[in-house]
Every structure is written in C-alpha cells, then in structure tokens.
Amino acid sequence: MxxxxxxxxxxxxxxxxxxxxxxxxxxxxxxxxxxxxxxxxxxxxxxxxxxxxxxxxxxxxxxxxxxxxxxxxxxxxxxxxxxxxxxxxxxxxxxxxxxxxxxxxxxxxxxxxxxxxxxxxxxxxxxxxxxxxxxxxxxxxxxxxxxxxxxxxxxxxxxxxxxxxxxxxxxxxxxxxxxxxxxxxxxxxxxxxxxxxxxxxxxxxxxxxxxxxxxVDDTRFAAVPTPPARTAADPFVFLTLGTLVPAKGMDLLLQALALLPPSLPVQLHIGGDGPEREALQALAASLGLQSRVRWLGALAPAAVPAALAACHAFVLASRHESFGVVLVEALMAGRPVLATRCGGPADIVGPGDGALVAVDDAPALAEVMQALVRGERVIETPATLRERAVARYxxxxxxxxxxxxxxxxxxxx
CATH class of the missing domain: 3.40.50.2000 (Glycogen Phosphorylase B;)
Structure with a gap:
C-alpha cells in the first residue's frame, strides 16, 4: 500500500x-x-x-x-x-x-x-x-x-x-x-x-x-565498543546527559556522588548546558567534587556515541521524564543504566539493565551507584543490553x- x-x-x-x-x-x-x-x-x-x-x-x-x-x-x-x-x-x-x-x-x-x-x-x-x-x-x-x-x-x-x-x-x-x-x-x-x-x-x-x-536510531550506536577496561584503581565513569534545568535532577545526582566513599574511584561526566550550569558548578565545588566531575558542555547528537564509549554506565536522576531517549541510547551502546522512577524510565529499565530508585532520593541513588561500581548488581552483557534495546526501540x-x-x-x- x-x-x-x-x-x-x-x-x-x-x-x-x-x-x-x-x-x-x-x-x-x-x-x-x-x-x-x-x-x-x-x-x-x-x-x-x-x-x-x-x-x-x-x-x-x-x-x-x-x-x-x-x-x-x-x-x-x-x-x-x-x-x-x-x-x-x-x-x-x-x-x-x-x-x-x-x-x-x-x-x-x-x-x-x-x-x-x-x-x-x-x-x-x-x-x-x-x-x-x-x-x-x-x-x-x-x-x-x-x-x-x-x-x-x-x-x-x-x-x-x-x-x-x-x-x-x-x-x-x-x-x-x-x-x-x-x-x-x-x-x-x-x-x-x-x-x-x-x-x-x-x-x-x-x-x-x-x-x-x-x-532510537540504533545504527548510531552499533560501533560503540564495550566499556573501557579498568583496574581497581582506575575510575569508574558515569555519564549523564540532559539540559541543565531543575527537572533533570542534576543537583540530586551531585548530592548522590558526594555520598560515595572518597576511596571509591568514580568520575561523573555531565553532558549538557542550560540556565542551571553556574549553580550546579557552584554546588559541585561546595561538595568538594571538582576532581570527580567533568563538564562536557552541550553535545550534538553526533557526539553522543563517543561520550557513551568513554563511560562504564549511564545515570539519569530526572524528576520527570515522559520517556527517556538517553536511557535507550545508553542501552544500545551496551551500558547499564540507573534512573529514577519518574515516568518513562519505568518502561525502559528492566531486570539486568541496571536499577530504578525513587525521585529525589540521593542516598538510594548513591547506594545503587556504589553497588554498580563494586560489581554487586547482576547486569547483562553489553551485547545483550544492546540486542534487547534494539528489539524494543x-x-x-x-x-x-x-x-x-x-x-x-x-x-x-
């Protein structure tokens, strides 16, 4: 027809x-x-x-x-x-x-x-x-x-x-x-x-x-390699992407990061820009996170696969999402995802994909971040994460x- x-x-x-x-x-x-x-x-x-x-x-x-x-x-x-x-x-x-x-x-x-x-x-x-x-x-x-x-x-x-x-x-x-x-x-x-x-x-x-x-255009993420290898001393890299506005919960994510033990080797890469950037950078400084946070600025769609290639897991701390495209992109890149139960993510994040926590609960988010870094959560292989995401989205x-x-x-x- x-x-x-x-x-x-x-x-x-x-x-x-x-x-x-x-x-x-x-x-x-x-x-x-x-x-x-x-x-x-x-x-x-x-x-x-x-x-x-x-x-x-x-x-x-x-x-x-x-x-x-x-x-x-x-x-x-x-x-x-x-x-x-x-x-x-x-x-x-x-x-x-x-x-x-x-x-x-x-x-x-x-x-x-x-x-x-x-x-x-x-x-x-x-x-x-x-x-x-x-x-x-x-x-x-x-x-x-x-x-x-x-x-x-x-x-x-x-x-x-x-x-x-x-x-x-x-x-x-x-x-x-x-x-x-x-x-x-x-x-x-x-x-x-x-x-x-x-x-x-x-x-x-x-x-x-x-x-x-x-x-989600799965062809964009087909060439993303498996997560970078790391020793116990190498930082585990979390990535988040989004406009820097209150609805995206970047402040909550920074608070969760500050709750992780100082001895835990972790970095957070933040991709995005917006009206809250200066306030968020000031918050990161007040929490002593300068060495743990890297600000990537606004990323065009073509730059997202490279940002995902440089991370081990993706985290989204939003206060509301009607869907959550960035979570699907991360799964298609073979990365586990952590997110809040803020709407759409509940449809996306299933068993073996990562974890969901309550909105505005920094301690709960810190707990699952720490468990992921220490290998204490059951996560599917990168190939399985990608295959399941492509089949659905x-x-x-x-x-x-x-x-x-x-x-x-x-x-x-």
Missing part, C-alpha cells in the same frame, strides 16, 4: 537546535525507512529558531535575524537510505502563555506546508501530529478544513509532553486548556510514548489508544508499529 504521510511536529531539530524535537524527526525517518514506497513530508515553521522570549533579548535578536533570512522551500534529507521531505514556511512564535504562542500564524504556515506537499506528491492520506498543542490542535484544524471540502484526512496524535500538561496549557482549577483537550477529542487515534504518560492522559479524561515508544521495530497505525487510518472508511 503506497501512502503519502504529512508530519506536523511541535518542535523539530535545526542546525542551531539539533536536539529539539529529535523524537519527531527520528520517528518520521523510521516510517520512511520501513515503507520505502511512501512519501513522508514534514511541515515546519522554524520552531525554536523563530521563538521569541519575554526575558531574553539576545534570543529575540537571533529569532528576528533568522526570520529575516529564512525562506519558504523544500529540503530533501537522506536518513539512512530513505528520504524525508521537509517543507519550511517560516513564522515567529512565542510563549504558549501569551496568545497561544502565535498559534494562528503556525496554523497558516502548516496550511501552506500541506498545500506544498500535496502540490508535489498528491493528496496526503493521513496527518501525524507530535504533541497535542500546538501540532495536535493544528492537525485537527486542517482535518476539519478538509472535511469542509468533502474529503477525509485522518489525524494520528502522538503525545510526548512531560510533565503533562505544560503549565501554560493548564486551564482553570488545574484542568486543560480547551485547545489541548480538543486536539485529543478530535484526533482519529491517540498514542502515548510510555505507560506512565498514558495513565496521566487517562487521569485528565483523555483517551489513549496505544502506547508506542520513541524510536530500534528503527525497524518502532517504525513498523507507527506505520501500521498510519496504514489503519489511511485505509479507513
């Missing part, structure tokens, strides 16, 4: 923001890879490149400069033998708390992108939106416009938001903004990326028809599941 699929992401990677919305890009690439006869088009408006800020004047200057230079048009991207067809109609956006982030302009841009895709490839069979607002709301508006023209254009909505909902999308008395609720009510099928997120959707009275995890596995959902909608009545 040959189909045309139009993808609407709420965030999407760019040269300046390579990690933003990577989940939407990778899932679209996976679908294109498992269905080589399909046309998979992605509509964008510039996303974070054109995002204005209420507080950061330099960010506003960058966004305005980007808008001045940006031009509408196509970019065909080779994603491992398959093609993604990306169409840009540039628009500025701003915080969701202020007039919905300029969503009417984003709807106009998405309408132009859809028209460009259909002019090039013919009618789209299905829309796939990532995140209920703005993309989910936009997709259901486009579907309603299509119905007004006498045609069926079904919508698959995949929710990634965490924590759900974002504060700006909360309605009165802790409910949901009407536009976000409408996206779920009007979509033809809805998906969550973890069981924990599905339960949260149900708690808000929203339906969730399936749980399909985020996809690799491009072929997740791409097939998403493609099947899209086929079911595209072949509907």
């Amino acid at each position: 040959r189909m045309n699929v139009f993808v609407l992401p709420s965030w999407y990677p760019s040269a300046r923001q390579p990690m933003a919305g990577l989940f939407a890009h990778d899932q679209a690439a996976a679908v294109a890879a498992v269905r080589p006869g399909w046309r998979v088009a992605v509509g964008g408006w510039g996303h974070l490149d054109g995002a204005l800020s209420l507080r950061d004047l330099r960010a506003n200057a960058r966004a305005l400069a980007w808008r001045w230079r940006a031009r509408a048009g196509w970019r065909d991207v080779d994603v491992g033998g398959a093609l993604l067809h990306e169409h840009l109609t540039p628009r500025l956006s701003w915080t969701l708390a202020l007039a919905g982030g300029g969503v009417r302009g984003l709807l106009s841009a998405s309408r132009a992108n859809l028209r460009a895709a259909e002019a090039r490839f013919g009618r789209m069979a299905v829309l796939h939106a990532h995140v209920g607002f703005p993309a989910g709301w936009i997709a259901t508006r486009l579907a309603a416009e299509a119905r007004g023209q006498g045609r069926r254009l079904p919508v698959l909505l995949t929710e990634h938001m965490g924590p759900f909902p974002f504060p700006a999308l909360r309605g009165p008395a802790g409910g949901l903004q009407p536009a976000l609720r409408a996206a779920f009510e009007q979509a033809d099928a809805t998906v969550a990326v973890s069981e924990a997120l599905a339960q949260t959707l149900h708690a808000h009275g929203l339906r969730c028809d399936a749980v399909v995890p985020n996809v 690799g491009r072929a596995a997740v791409g097939e599941r998403v493609a099947a959902l899209l086929e079911g909608l595209g072949a509907g009545p």
Whole structure:
C-alpha cells in the first residue's frame, strides 16, 4: 500500500537546535525507512529558531535575524537510505502563555506546508501530529478544513509532553486548556510514548489508544565498543546527559556522588548546558567534587556515541521524564543504566539493565551507584543490553508499529 504521510511536529531539530524535537524527526525517518514506497513530508515553521522570549533579548535578536533570512522551500534529507521531505514556511512564535504562542500564524504556515506537499506528491492520506498543542490542535484544524471540502484526512496524535500538561496549557482549577483537550477529542487515534504518560492522559479524561515508544536510531550506536577496561584503581565513569534545568535532577545526582566513599574511584561526566550550569558548578565545588566531575558542555547528537564509549554506565536522576531517549541510547551502546522512577524510565529499565530508585532520593541513588561500581548488581552483557534495546526501540521495530497505525487510518472508511 503506497501512502503519502504529512508530519506536523511541535518542535523539530535545526542546525542551531539539533536536539529539539529529535523524537519527531527520528520517528518520521523510521516510517520512511520501513515503507520505502511512501512519501513522508514534514511541515515546519522554524520552531525554536523563530521563538521569541519575554526575558531574553539576545534570543529575540537571533529569532528576528533568522526570520529575516529564512525562506519558504523544500529540503530533501537522506536518513539512512530513505528520504524525508521537509517543507519550511517560516513564522515567529512565542510563549504558549501569551496568545497561544502565535498559534494562528503556525496554523497558516502548516496550511501552506500541506498545500506544498500535496502540490508535489498528491493528496496526503493521513496527518501525524507530535504533541497535542500546538501540532495536535493544528492537525485537527486542517482535518476539519478538509472535511469542509468533502474529503477525509485522518489525524494520528502522538503525545510526548512531560510533565503533562505544560503549565501554560493548564486551564482553570488545574484542568486543560480547551485547545489541548480538543486536539485529543478530535484526533482519529491517540498514542502515548510510555505507560506512565498514558495513565496521566487517562487521569485528565483523555483517551489513549496505544502506547508506542520513541524510536532510537540504533545504527548510531552499533560501533560503540564495550566499556573501557579498568583496574581497581582506575575510575569508574558515569555519564549523564540532559539540559541543565531543575527537572533533570542534576543537583540530586551531585548530592548522590558526594555520598560515595572518597576511596571509591568514580568520575561523573555531565553532558549538557542550560540556565542551571553556574549553580550546579557552584554546588559541585561546595561538595568538594571538582576532581570527580567533568563538564562536557552541550553535545550534538553526533557526539553522543563517543561520550557513551568513554563511560562504564549511564545515570539519569530526572524528576520527570515522559520517556527517556538517553536511557535507550545508553542501552544500545551496551551500558547499564540507573534512573529514577519518574515516568518513562519505568518502561525502559528492566531486570539486568541496571536499577530504578525513587525521585529525589540521593542516598538510594548513591547506594545503587556504589553497588554498580563494586560489581554487586547482576547486569547483562553489553551485547545483550544492546540486542534487547534494539528489539524494543530500534528503527525497524518502532517504525513498523507507527506505520501500521498510519496504514489503519489511511485505509479507513
């Protein structure tokens, strides 16, 4: 069955923001890879490149400069033998708390992108939106416009938001903004990326028809070697990756590191940047951790395999994760993982993969870190960790599941 699929992401990677919305890009690439006869088009408006800020004047200057230079048009991207067809109609956006982030302009841009895709490839069979607002709301508006023209254009909505909902999308008395609720009510099928997120959707009275995890491009980690050999005196290296914001729990991780015995040879590599960097570095200094912590700065996706190759285990101390892509990347690199029970990680970390601990429990995290360093936990071999992760989250596995959902909608009545 040959189909045309139009993808609407709420965030999407760019040269300046390579990690933003990577989940939407990778899932679209996976679908294109498992269905080589399909046309998979992605509509964008510039996303974070054109995002204005209420507080950061330099960010506003960058966004305005980007808008001045940006031009509408196509970019065909080779994603491992398959093609993604990306169409840009540039628009500025701003915080969701202020007039919905300029969503009417984003709807106009998405309408132009859809028209460009259909002019090039013919009618789209299905829309796939990532995140209920703005993309989910936009997709259901486009579907309603299509119905007004006498045609069926079904919508698959995949929710990634965490924590759900974002504060700006909360309605009165802790409910949901009407536009976000409408996206779920009007979509033809809805998906969550973890069981924990599905339960949260149900708690808000929203339906969730399936749980399909985020996809991870397993080819990126196929060449990562086994963990570096070490003697008893060599440091055991933990790696963590994430934006340096409170939700990622980097402060908790530093506190756990400080609880490890000084005689235990351990290092922590921290990959990421963000508004909490100076505060976290000050915390590390106050805890006497200067010799135990290495700050890697922000890492582009291409640099992640090398960072994983240099570590023995991965640790994620987040206070909330709707999924946890970095955990899957570590497992695909053959590294055991330690994480908090903060949502998505509970789906990912199973027996033999590492350990889960409670959120904000530094002593418990320190205990499992120490046990891992001393070889006191039963961990599968690197090859087994990789094989299991690829079977559950690799491009072929997740791409097939998403493609099947899209086929079911595209072949509907």
